Amino acid sequence: MKDVTPEELAQYSHGIQIIDENKDFTQKLPVYLQVQKLLTVGFNYHVVAVFGSQSTGKSTLLNHLFGTQFDVMDEAARRQTTKGIWMARAKEDSKDHGKNILVMDVEGTDGRERGEDQDFERKSALFALATSEVLIVNIWEHQVGLYQGANMGLLKTVFEVNLGLFLKDRNTTHRSLLFFVIRDHIGHTPLKNLQNTLLADLNRIWDSLTKPPGLEGSKIDDFFDFQFTTLPHKLLQPDKFITEAHQLRKRFTEGIPPGVESLTANGVESTKDGVFLPGYHRRIPADGFPMYAESIWEQIVTNKDLDLPSQQELLAQFRCDEIAANCTAVFNETITPFEKQAQSGKVLEGLGPAMKQALSTAVESFEESGGRYHKGVFQRKRDDLRHALETRLRSLVVGQLSALSKRSVGEFTEEVTGILKKANASNASAAYDFAKIVEEAKANAVSRFKEEADSCFIPGETTTWSSHDDELELLEKDIDAIASRLRGEEMKRLVIRLEKTIKTKLTEPVELEFKRMDSTLWDRIWKAWTLTIEDAVQQFETKSRSFNATDTEREVGVWRLKKRGWAVLKAKIDEEVLEGNLLLKLRENFEDNFRYDEHGVPRVWKPTDDIEGAYTRARESTLTLIPRVSTFKLSSSDSPPDLDSFLGATPVDASDDSDAHLNHEDDFEILSEAKQHDMTQRFKRMADAVFVEAKRSAIGGVAQ
Ligand code: GDP
Numbered sequence: 001m002k003d004v005t006p007e008e009l010a011q012y013s014h015g016i017q018i019i020d021e022n023k024d025f026t027q028k029l030p031v032y033l034q035v036q037k038l039l040t041v042g043f044n045y046h047v048v049a050v051f052g053s054q055s056t057g058k059s060t061l062l063n064h065l066f067g068t069q070f071d072v073m074d075e076a077a078r079r080q081t082t083k084g085i086w087m088a089r090a091k092e093d094s095k096d097h098g099k100n101i102l103v104m105d106v107e108g109t110d111g112r113e114r115g116e117d118q119d120f121e122r123k124s125a126l127f128a129l130a131t132s133e134v135l136i137v138n139i140w141e142h143q144v145g146l147y148q149g150a151n152m153g154l155l156k157t158v159f160e161v162n163l164g165l166f167l168k169d170r171n172t173t174h175r176s177l178l179f180f181v182i183r184d185h186i187g188h189t190p191l192k193n194l195q196n197t198l199l200a201d202l203n204r205i206w207d208s209l210t211k212p213p214g215l216e217g218s219k220i221d222d223f224f225d226f227q228f229t230t231l232p233h234k235l236l237q238p239d240k241f242i243t244e245a246h247q248l249r250k251r252f253t254e255g256i257p258p259g260v261e262s263l264t265a266n267g268v269e270s271t272k273d274g275v276f277l278p279g280y281h282r283r284i285p286a287d288g289f290p291m292y293a294e295s296i297w298e299q300i301v302t303n304k305d306l307d308l309p310s311q312q313e314l315l316a317q318f319r320c321d322e323i324a325a326n327c328t329a330v331f332n333e334t335i336t337p338f339e340k341q342a343q344s345g346k347v348l349e350g351l352g353p354a355m356k357q358a359l360s361t362a363v364e365s366f367e368e369s370g371g372r373y374h375k376g377v378f379q380r381k382r383d384d385l386r387h388a389l390e391t392r393l394r395s396l397v398v399g400q401l402s403a404l405s406k407r408s409v410g411e412f413t414e415e416v417t418g419i420l421k422k423a424n425a426s427n428a429s430a431a432y433d434f435a436k437i438v439e440e441a442k443a444n445a446v447s448r449f450k451e452e453a454d455s456c457f458i459p460g461e462t463t464t465w466s467s468h469d470d471e472l473e474l475l476e477k478d479i480d481a482i483a484s485r486l487r488g489e490e491m492k493r494l495v496i497r498l499e500k501t502i503k504t505k506l507t508e509p510v511e512l513e514f515k516r517m518d519s520t521l522w523d524r525i526w527k528a529w530t531l532t533i534e535d536a537v538q539q540f541e542t543k544s545r546s547f548n549a550t551d552t553e554r555e556v557g558v559w560r561l562k563k564r565g566w567a568v569l570k571a572k573i574d575e576e577v578l579e580g581n582l583l584l585k586l587r588e589n590f591e592d593n594f595r596y597d598e599h600g601v602p603r604v605w606k607p608t609d610d611i612e613g614a615y616t617r618a619r620e621s622t623l624t625l626i627p628r629v630s631t632f633k634l635s636s637s638d639s640p641p642d643l644d645s646f647l648g649a650t651p652v653d654a655s656d657d658s659d660a661h662l663n664h665e666d667d668f669e670i671l672s673e674a675k676q677h678d679m680t681q682r683f684k685r686m687a688d689a690v691f692v693e694a695k696r697s698a699i700g701g702v703a704q
């Protein structure tokens, strides 16, 4: 609410004219109540109105009773004060009593000039009854008993409009207190007599009323309580007037019991002696009072039937909407920044506690302010508010869960790859437990997710807040998928490591086997290779089992390992049969045969020796090696080994593998026809040279 200017403050010193002479209702009432610090008091306030003929000292009375400053008619000018209805807050006494009383001064009724004024009189009576708890009826002692007098006409009006109100609102309209103040009491007639006379008149008026259907048998005290008091003549007994007015004030502000008992209309002593009894309260929260009073007045002015229950409901709707808007604004201060941030898709730090705090603050403050209004409306509006806020939070949480899940997956991947990288860097044969690393990292990621997700869980009142079980399940699936990818990579690394081992283990045996290129050459090489491979496969199986690898993954690994192993062997064989290497081997073989005898002793050729024969035998036997070396085949079957069945069929999961489509058909042809021919020629030339040299040495030996 806006601040109040000093001008406005000054303007309110005489109270506020809530209804002016044009029957317009003021827009300043909320400001006035705010200035008077009454807007926030809830039900803790009272409304009292005064009734009576024009110029009977009503304003004077109120000013004395409540410390108000309502305009009083100027003695000298006899000028009539402004018509309309004024309102002012009672001034508290030194003990702070009476500060929550709103006093209404109803002006403009002149007993002598009725007619047009009668309409206003009726309207203001209705207004006062709908809003006030206590109606002070101001009456001069000499008017008591004048049944036809102006005051009696006024009371008839009050009773009539009250019956009208009851027609619409039989269940909830509260009782009112009619508080008679008998002015200029001389003292000859005791109060008791005066009040009996008044009660008799009131009952007569009541009886004379035409009651609406359903209320024919109703009694006056079904609706009203009565209290009576007297005041001495203000001008003739000024001191006494002031003392007694002061006493009377205490009945209103401090609930001090009167010297005389209250009576019901039938003269029965009332047990209630307070003035502002709870039963009289209209149950309109102070912050809703201006709106309520205004709409009541609008209804009255436009001659609509006054329907208090629906007025209260309307008021409740307006006010609850306003209150909800305020609560939402406070909620927004916390939540809107999160909603903006949420668009980044990142995890919102501190979302859970902030959300819970914002929601409970909003709902609780709504309940506090709105709870004073019409129960049904309040309940509905509360649910609406909660629903709206919950829906917004729900969508934040959906985003948060997905961000959390993404983050957990990221953390998991980072943790596992980090550990593996370190382990792999420190030790090639890596004695770490992959499955355990994965398991621990997964447990960490899942528990972090759960913790955060739990903190965002709000038991939904108006929306269904499912638990985050589904998201958790998805997260675990994602993590498992990544784990299996990492495991796949890990297994590839393992295959590469084992491939190196195979290479190392194979080099020497293969070189050794090639030293003896007899008919069992390929049998021996095949055997050496298969043993090495089987050993590697064995290692692979053991290791991959510790990874928790699946059967399929292991199958792929084994297949890949064998494929690589074969490639290693092929490379080694190719190296062995490189021209130079092979020629060397052939030469060694030839020379073993030609230059050494069967006992391994070097020959010293003599001219008589059969050099040609020896040469031919050695050459021919060596020449048989070339076709032998040229094709990888086993002696038992005279055909290549069954590599395909050793490797096994390509597993489905490896069909994308670069090795998958390698064909081994030509692998067993170690040397092509052309190469064999070439090798034969070169060998022969080399052998010929050796022969010629042998020949020469034989002759040379004779010559010496
Ligand atoms: P209102 O029109 O009913 O509000 O009456 P006012 O309070 O303006 O007073 C009208 C006149 O009655 C003023 O001249 C007052 O001085 C006078 N007046 C006030 N109190 C009393 C009272 O107790 N006895 C008499 N006789 N006159 C009073």
Ligand code: MG
Pocket (backbone or CB within 6 Å): 058, 059, 060, 071, 072, 073, 081, 105, 107
């Ligand atoms: Mg007055």
